[in-house]
Amino acid sequence: MRPLETSLTIEYAGSELFRLEGSESTSNTVGREHAFLFPVDGKLKVSLKQGEDQRLGYILEGELLLVPPGTAYTLTVPDGRAVQWIAVYFICRERQDSEARGDNWSPFLQRLDLMPVRIPQIRTWMEDFLSDPGSHEPGFYFWLQSHLYAMCAGWLQAASKPKVTEPVNNLSLYVEYTVRFMIEHYNEQMDMEELARDSGVSVSRFYRAFRQYTGLSPHKYITKLRMGESLRMLAEQGHSVTHVAHAAGYSDEFYFSRHFKKHMGMTPTEYAAKANIRIVCLVEVFDGDLAALGLTPVLTLPRGWIDQPEQALLEVSRARPDLILAAPMEQPLLDAFVAISRTEVVRWKGVPWKERLLRFGSLLGLTGPAERWLSYYDQKVENARLHVRQGLREEPYLIVHVCQGGYRVYGLQMTKMKSLFYDDLGIVPPPSIRDLVMLDTHSLHEVAKLSCENILFLIDKNMADEEQRQLEERWRKLKRTRRERRCLFVRHPFPLHYNASVYDGLIDQTVRELLHAQRA
Numbered sequence: 478m479r480p481l482e483t484s485l486t487i488e489y490a491g492s493e494l495f496r497l498e499g500s501e502s503t504s505n506t507v508g509r510e511h512a513f514l515f516p517v518d519g520k521l522k523v524s525l526k527q528g529e530d531q532r533l534g535y536i537l538e539g540e541l542l543l544v545p546p547g548t549a550y551t552l553t554v555p556d557g558r559a560v561q562w563i564a565v566y567f568i569c570r571e572r573q574d575s576e577a578r579g580d581n582w583s584p585f586l587q588r589l590d591l592m593p594v595r596i597p598q599i600r601t602w603m604e605d606f607l608s609d610p611g612s613h614e615p616g617f618y619f620w621l622q623s624h625l626y627a628m629c630a631g632w633l634q635a636a637s638k639p640k641v642t643e644p645v646n647n648l649s650l651y652v653e654y655t656v657r658f659m660i661e662h663y664n665e666q667m668d669m670e671e672l673a674r675d676s677g678v679s680v681s682r683f684y685r686a687f688r689q690y691t692g693l694s695p696h697k698y699i700t701k702l703r704m705g706e707s708l709r710m711l712a713e714q715g716h717s718v719t720h721v722a723h724a725a726g727y728s729d730e731f732y733f734s735r736h737f738k739k740h741m742g743m744t745p746t747e748y749a750a751k752a753n754i755r756i757v758c759l760v761e762v763f764d765g766d767l768a769a770l771g772l773t774p775v776l777t778l779p780r781g782w783i784d785q786p787e788q789a790l791l792e793v794s795r796a797r798p799d800l801i802l803a804a805p806m807e808q809p810l811l812d813a814f815v816a817i818s819r820t821e822v823v824r825w826k827g828v829p830w831k832e833r834l835l836r837f838g839s840l841l842g843l844t845g846p847a848e849r850w851l852s853y854y855d856q857k858v859e860n861a862r863l864h865v866r867q868g869l870r871e872e873p874y875l876i877v878h879v880c881q882g883g884y885r886v887y888g889l890q891m892t893k894m895k896s897l898f899y900d901d902l903g904i905v906p907p908p909s910i911r912d913l914v915m916l917d918t919h920s921l922h923e924v925a926k927l928s929c930e931n932i933l934f935l936i937d938k939n940m941a942d943e944e945q946r947q948l949e950e951r952w953r954k955l956k957r958t959r960r961e962r963r964c965l966f967v968r969h970p971f972p973l974h975y976n977a978s979v980y981d982g983l984i985d986q987t988v989r990e991l992l993h994a995q996r997a
Contacts, residue, residue: 487629489621490566492606497521497560502553510566512544513628514552515603519560522553525591532591539600539675540593543632548589563603567625595651596631597658597672627658648683649992651676652690656698663702664726669695690992692860693853701853703727704740708771708846711745712752718745742845751842757798759789759814762825765976766834769850770843774802786810793817802837825975827892834977854981861984862903868991869931872963873907874898877924878935878973879948880917884924888913893975897983898933925955931963935983938970965990 490510494517497503514523516538523542525532526549535555536542544550554560602624609621631654655672672695673683687695707725710716716724722733722745737745748771758764758777767774776796782789783806793801794817801820803811814820821840825833831851838847876898878885887894888910898904907929918924924932932952936945949964967986971979 486570487622487625488568488570489618489625490568492563492565492609494607495562495564497552497554497562499557499559500554502551504549504551506549507544507546507566509546510568511546513565513567513632514542514544514550515563515565515599516540517561517563517603519558520555521560521562522555523591524551524553525589526550527589530589532589534591536591536593537677539677540595541599541628541632542591542593545589563607565603565606565625565628567629594632595647595654595675595677596628597651597655597675598662598667599628599675600671602628648676648678648686649690649995652683652686653989653992655687655695656691659695659699659702663699663706664724666726666728667699669699689860689863690988692857699726700736700740704737704849705771707733707737707745708741708748708752709773711749712771712773714753716749718749721745740849742849748843748846754841755797755799757793757796757801757818759793759801759803760823760825761972762974762976763802763823763833763837765971765974765978766830766837769834769977769981770838770841770846772841786813790814790817829892829896830976830980850977854977854984857981857984858901861988862901864988864991865902865904868994869904869965871905872931873905873929874931874933874965875907875910875924875927875929876904876933876935879937879940883917883919884921886910886913886916886918886924886927888915890914893973897980898987901980902984902987904933921951921955925952931965933965933967933987935967935969935973938968940968965994 495503514521514536516536519538521536523532523534523536525544527545527547552562605624606621609617634650634654634657655676659667670680673680676683676686678686684694687693687698691698693701703725707721710721710724711718718734719730722728722730725733727733727736734745737743737748741748743751752770752772754772756767756772756774758767758774759782761777761780764774764777775798776792778789778792790813793814798818801814801818803814803820803822804825805822811820811822823833823836834847834851835844838844876887876894878887878894887898889895889899889906890912891914895906899906907927909927909929916923916927934948936948945966949966952964953962955962965987967983967990969979969983969986971982973979
C-alpha cells in the first residue's frame with residue numbers, strides 16, 4: 478500500500494520559555510515561522526494583528542494557540558499574577574517534488590484566528606521542548622518532531638470543525654481528540670489524571686464527558702483497547718507473553734497476565750493455545766465476528782465463489798486450514814470441504830449476530846473473550862441510546878444506505894439494520910416501513926414517498942463534504958412541509974456486513990455524528 482502523502486512539511490525551529498510579571502505585557506512579531514503559544518500556569522490576554530485584521534481574546538492555562546507567520550502579537554497578564562508561557566516555533570513549507578494528494582491544511586495554518594485548543598499529553602511534550610539543548614542530536618530532534626506533528630494534527634482537527642464558544646463544546650472536542658490519542662498511543666504509559674487536568678475542567682467533569690462520549694471511563698476504555706490488541710498479537714504465532722504485554726502498554730508482564738485473566742477468563746498462554754488456529758471463512762460476514770475475538774482468518778473467500786467451486790476448493794486446500802467456517806450449502810460441495818479439513822456449518826441469515834458470536838466463542842473455546850466483548854458492547858449501546866433520545870427527540874427516522882448509483886431503505890422486516898438502529902439504539906421507525914424488507918431505488922423522490930421528514934444516511938467514509946452537502950440540500954427541498962426535514966450522516970469505513978465489528982463501528986460513528994450535530 479502506498480503511504481499517504483500531504484503537500485506540507487513541518488520542521489521544528491526551536492522553543493523558548495518566557496515570564497510576565499504582574500500586569501506586564503509583551504509584544505512580538507512572528508517572522509517566517511509559525512508559533513504555538515502555551516501558558517504554563519495562568520491566563521493571558523491576547524491580541525493578534527495582521528495589517529488591519531485584528532483578533533482579541535484570552536488563552537487559558539494548558540491551552541495551545543497557533544500564531545501564523547507575519548503576525549504581530551501582544552500578551553498581557555489580566556489578573557496581576559505572574560504567568561510563564563512557552564513559544565514553540567516551526568516552519569511550514571509546501572512540497573514541490575511530490576505527487577501528494579490535494580489538501581486544505583495550508584489555509585487553516587495560515588489564517589488569523591484566535592482559537593485555543595486543548596491536546597492530551599501537551600504538558601509532557603512542552604517539558605520535552607524545554608529540555609532541548611539545541612544540539613540537534615538526531616534522535617531527540619525527531620522525538621520533538623513527532624510532538625510537533627501531533628500538536629498540528631490536534632489543532633487542525635479543532636480548526637476544521639464548526640467554530641464553537643460554549644465550554645461544554647470545547648470539552649467535547651477535547652474528549653474526541655483524547656479518544657483518538659488513546660487509539661493511536663494505547664501502547665504508551667498514560668496518566669489519566671493529567672489528561673483530565675489538561676481538559677481545563679474538573680477531573681470529575683472530564684470523566685463524565687468521556688463516559689458520555691464512549692460509554693466507558695477513561696481507564697476502562699484504554700483497557701478495552703489494550704486487551705483487544707493483546708488478543709490480536711497473542712493469536713499470531715511467535716509472540717511471547719512478555720512481548721505482547723510490553724507492546725500493549727503494560728510494563729509488567731505478571732500484572733498483564735493477571736489483568737488478562739480477570740477480563741478474559743483465561744490466561745494469555747491459554748488464549749494463545751486456542752487462538753493459534755488456521756481458519757478459512759467461506760462467508761465474508763464471519764470475519765467481523767472473528768475480529769471481535771482477536772482472530773484473523775488465513776483465507777476468506779470473496780462473495781460469489783460458489784459460481785467457481787473447483788477454484789474455491791483449490792484455494793482452501795492450499796491454505797491448509799485447521800477449521801473451515803461455512804454457510805449451509807448442497808451436501809456434495811460440503812463433503813468436498815469436509816475432505817480438506819474440519820468444517821463447521823453456521824447459519825447467519827436470519828440469526829442474530831450476537832448468537833453467532835457466542836457460537837464462535839464456544840466453538841473455539843473462547844467463550845470468555847466473546848462474553849467480555851458483548852459486555853463492552855452493551856455498555857456502549859446504553860450510552861448511545863441516551864444520545865439518540867437527546868439528539869433525535871423521539872422523532873421517526875428512515876435508515877437509508879447511499880449505495881453507488883442509488884439508495885437502499887431498510888424496513889422493519891430486514892434484521893440487518895433494524896436490530897442495530899431501531900432495536901439497540903431505540904430510533905423510532907416511521908409507520909411506512911413496518912411491512913417493508915428493503916427498498917432499492919435510484920430516486921430520492923421514491924424515498925420521500927415513505928412519508929418521513931427525517932432521515933439517517935449511511936454514507937461511504939470517502940464521500941466528499943460537498944457531495945454530502947448537496948445530498949442534504951436535495952432532501953430538505955423535497956416535499957416541503959411545515960415541519961423541517963432533518964438529516965444525519967453516518968460514515969462507514971467498511972462493508973455493511975451483519976457482524977460484531979460493523980455494529981461496533983456504526984455505534985461509534987452514530988454517537989460522534991450526534992455530538993457533532995449538537996455542537997453545530
